[in-house]
Amino acid sequence: MGEFLQVTSQLLEGFSTSVMLFILTLIIALPLGLIISFCTISKFAPLRIFFKVIVWILRGTPLMLQIFVIFYLPGLLNLFVWPTMDTGWAWFDRTITTRFIAALVAFSINYAAYFSEIYRGGIESISKGQFEAGQVLGMTKTQIFFKVVLLQVIKRIIPPMSNEIITLIKDTALANFISVLDILYWAKDFMLDGLIWPLFYAGAFYLVFVGLLTIIFNRVEKKLSYFRV
Amino acid sequence: MKKILALILTVVLGVAACMGLTACGGDSDLQRVKDNNKLVVGVTVYPPMDYVDDQGEWAGFDAELAKMFAEELGVNCQIVIITWAQKVAELNSKQIDLVWNGMTASEELGAQIDFSVSYAKNAQVAVVKADSAITSKDQIKTAKVAVEAGSAGADVAADEAMTTVNPVTAQVDAINEVKAGTSDVAIIDITMAQSVVGKGEYAGLKIVEGVSYGDEIFAVGLRKGSDLKAKLDTFLKAKYADGTITALALEYGVGLNTEALAG
Incomplete structure (x- = not known):
């Protein structure tokens, strides 16, 4: 029983790192993806092409490789070293390490690229007539986007978004590669002591978390269903 | 809209360029460690060299020596867990300053990084x-x-x-x-x-x-050409001469490389 409690508390601590990475990535990547999607549908060709290439690179190379490049390359090229936090708040300093910050940057950029394509699909799915109607009513482009288009886009992109967001919580395990001490790191650590079950136990943490996310997304979808045309 | 986007793009590229320019100058590891006020030591959980004790503190033969070395330099000692296969990248990218983890000083590894005087075998x-x-x-x-x-x-x-x-x-x-x-x-x-x-x-x-x-001989790993090596070698030899290392070796059951430490 003591062993079970010890494993549980260690895995919980690891999972708090995973969830922190998940939440912070979403906070950064959701708006960043929208900005990128504006760039990739821009009529200004250099901007559009530049960001299309960026999205191509981010979606076209393994995330693990991107994490490696973002964490090690600046130091290897003598540019800069990722900062550390010394707030003195033990849990925070233990969780938000140099490694965590580098992983957060990598995840945010990578997921912003995927999100941007989902946003783009959503925006382009809105019929041109609505933009034209807005213009006839004398609305500015910005007004049309935020008052007419955005809510419809949000409703349409929720299923693909929830898919991507569920993938994200499992992808956080890749941060392990640069020794971010997430739940899978500790599960593997117990394997050194000859315990295999913590690995399956760790799987249950993800399952429960994804279960909660699924319920939340279903609720949100239902809430937005009044929009059905 | 177009102008805003152009502005955003300029800012993004500008920031990227600035990051490229703000090189963390100087090649002196000793200076870097002192400026940061911490010695970052990369380890894996590997008893009796490095492990976390019941109080949640780093213990072990290597960990205790690393703490003493940081103390001698007058800086804090930060022990971080790394992925062993990436120890060279960790050192060269300046994420860590030393690898101190019962590391076998092999010839292949010696081509990539420097070793301190061998302290154990x-x-x-x-x-x-x-x-x-x-x-x-x-x-x-x-x-x-x-x-x-x-x-x-x-x-x-x-x-x-x-x-x-x-x-x-x-x-x-x-x-x-x-x-x-x-x-x-x-x-x-x-x-x-x-x-x-x-x-x-x-x-x-x-x-x-x-x-x-x-x-097999164990040594501490440093970046190639690091000026910490001279300090570290002197430290290890001095701690052997005053009996500290011998006492630690007995406590943790480590076989010392006495010839190298006495030399």
């Missing part, structure tokens, strides 16, 4: 009865050999193609086999052999002189 030695006639590797090959299953000693037995091998569950069982006469030779770690053979219960045993397998 590990090797497999042969333990026999004090009156045994066995004196050479050839004789051991055909003798009855006891090894701990899955240990470096077991690897030696396989590599040397020893004919009669008894795998037992612990190194101490291997010595007991010799003591009881059920095996002629036990192949075990030099660290363990030196601490038990010829004393107390095992007074009737000896280590076969001049026979050892798979000599």
Whole structure:
């Protein structure tokens, strides 16, 4: 029983790192993806092409490789070293390490690229007539986007978004590669002591978390269903 | 809209360019460590060298020495867990300043990073009865050999193609086999052999002189050309000279590389 409690508390601590990475990535990547999607549908060709290439690179190379490049390359090229936090708040300093910050940057950029394509699909799915109607009513482009288009886009992109967001919580395990001490790191650590079950136990943490996310997304979808045309 | 986007793009590119320009200057590791006020030491959980004790503090032979070294430099010691396969990238990208984790100073690794003076060593030695006639590797090959299953000693037995091998569950069982006469030779770690053979219960045993397998030396890893090396070497030798390292070695059961430390 003591062993079970010890494993549980260690895995919980690891999972708090995973969830922190998940939440912070979403906070950064959701708006960043929208900005990128504006760039990739821009009529200004250099901007559009530049960001299309960026999205191509981010979606076209393994995330693990991107994490490696973002964490090690600046130091290897003598540019800069990722900062550390010394707030003195033990849990925070233990969780938000140099490694965590580098992983957060990598995840945010990578997921912003995927999100941007989902946003783009959503925006382009809105019929041109609505933009034209807005213009006839004398609305500015910005007004049309935020008052007419955005809510419809949000409703349409929720299923693909929830898919991507569920993938994200499992992808956080890749941060392990640069020794971010997430739940899978500790599960593997117990394997050194000859315990295999913590690995399956760790799987249950993800399952429960994804279960909660699924319920939340279903609720949100239902809430937005009044929009059905 | 277009103007805003152009502005965003300019800012993004500008920031990227600035990051490129703000190089963290100077090649002096010593200066870097002092500026940051911390020595970052990369480890893996590897008892008895580095492990977390019941109080949640880093302990172990290497961890304690690393803390002392940081103290001597007058900076904080930050011990971080790294992925062992990436230790060279960790050093070269300046994520860590030292690898201090019972690291075998191999020739291949030496091409990538610098080593401190070697402070410990590990090797497999042969333990026999004090009156045994066995004196050479050839004789051991055909003798009855006891090894701990899955240990470096077991690897030696396989590599040397020893004919009669008894795998037992612990190194101490291997010595007991010799003591009881059920095996002629036990192949075990030099660290363990030196601490038990010829004393107390095992007074009737000896280590076969001049026979050892798979000599490995442990050293601290540094970036190539690091100016921390001179400080570290002086530190290790001084701590050996004043007996600190010997006391730690006894506490944690580590085999010291006494020739290198005294040199």
